[in-house]
Amino acid sequence: SAVISQKPSRDICQRGTSLTIQCQVDSQVTMMFWYRQQPGQSLTLIATANQGSEATYESGFVIDKFPISRPNLTFSTLTVSNMSPEDSSIYLCSASQSRNQPQHFGDGTRLSIL
Amino acid sequence: DAKTTQPPSMDCAEGRAANLPCNHSTISGNEYVYWYRQIHSQGPQYIIHGLKNNETNEMASLIITEDRKSSTLILPHATLRDTAVYYCIVGGNQGGKLIFGQGTELSVKP
Numbered sequence: 001s002a003v004i005s006q007k008p009s010r011d012i013c014q015r016g017t018s019l020t021i022q023c024q025v026d027s028q029v030t031m032m033f034w035y036r037q038q039p040g041q042s043l044t045l046i047a048t049a050n051q052g053s054e055a056t057y058e059s060g061f062v063i064d065k066f067p068i069s070r071p072n073l074t075f076s077t078l079t080v081s082n083m084s085p086e087d088s089s090i091y092l093c094s095a096s097q098s099r100n101q102p103q104h105f106g107d108g109t110r111l112s113i114l
Numbered sequence: 115d116a117k118t119t120q121p122p123s124m125d126c127a128e129g130r131a132a133n134l135p136c137n138h139s140t141i142s143g144n145e146y147v148y149w150y151r152q153i154h155s156q157g158p159q160y161i162i163h164g165l166k167n168n169e170t171n172e173m174a175s176l177i178i179t180e181d182r183k184s185s186t187l188i189l190p191h192a193t194l195r196d197t198a199v200y201y202c203i204v205g206g207n208q209g210g211k212l213i214f215g216q217g218t219e220l221s222v223k224p
Contacts, residue, residue: 100146110155
């Protein structure tokens with residue numbers, strides 16, 4: 001199975017700033033996804049990162065707040081823009097070889113906004 | 115994607131089998147059943163998945179009813195390290211998206 005690495009693993013940021021989270025996969029994958037996990041909650045899908053085209057966002061998430069890049073088949077970034085304390089969450093990246101193959105997850109980026 | 119219903123919590127004695135139920139009565143014909151678990155402060159770990167037939171791997175067994183409206187994840191000999199939140203998810207046919215519910219918090223006790 002693919003190994004997913006995320007950077008940074010955690011960060012503390014000031015409100016109003018932006019942070020870019022990197023997701024690296026050790027093999028080429030068709031599909032990559034970004035999730036958010038708020039404290040004590042389950043995972044919520046933010047968007048599907050499409051290689052070579054704009055990401056597909058879920059209801060409640062917009063590109064201006066969470067711009068996503070996917071320049072190739074092994075790498076994606078998620079930016080959390082103009083952060084507020086409500087953005088304090090764990091952000092997770094996942095990848096799968098195809099739509100019916102299981103997704104594998106990184107260990108997430110734990111983000112705290114002061 | 116079809117929704118799932120799981121008990122919020124379960125206990126299991128160490129060394130015994132843990133049987134985690136999941137209802138997915140609105141599952142469609144081409145949707146898979148996936149099981150993941152999340153141990154505190156880690157990303158979700160894939161356990162097993164299936165479409166119609168029962169499946170077994172080195173971690174667990176997945177039993178899917180004939181009508182596919184429910185399934186059971188079986189951990190044959192639970193250990194303390196199996197304490198985690200277990201998620202049952204149906205999907206994969208909408209661009210591969212997985213929609214997580216609240217899961218079952220399994221506590222394995224000595």
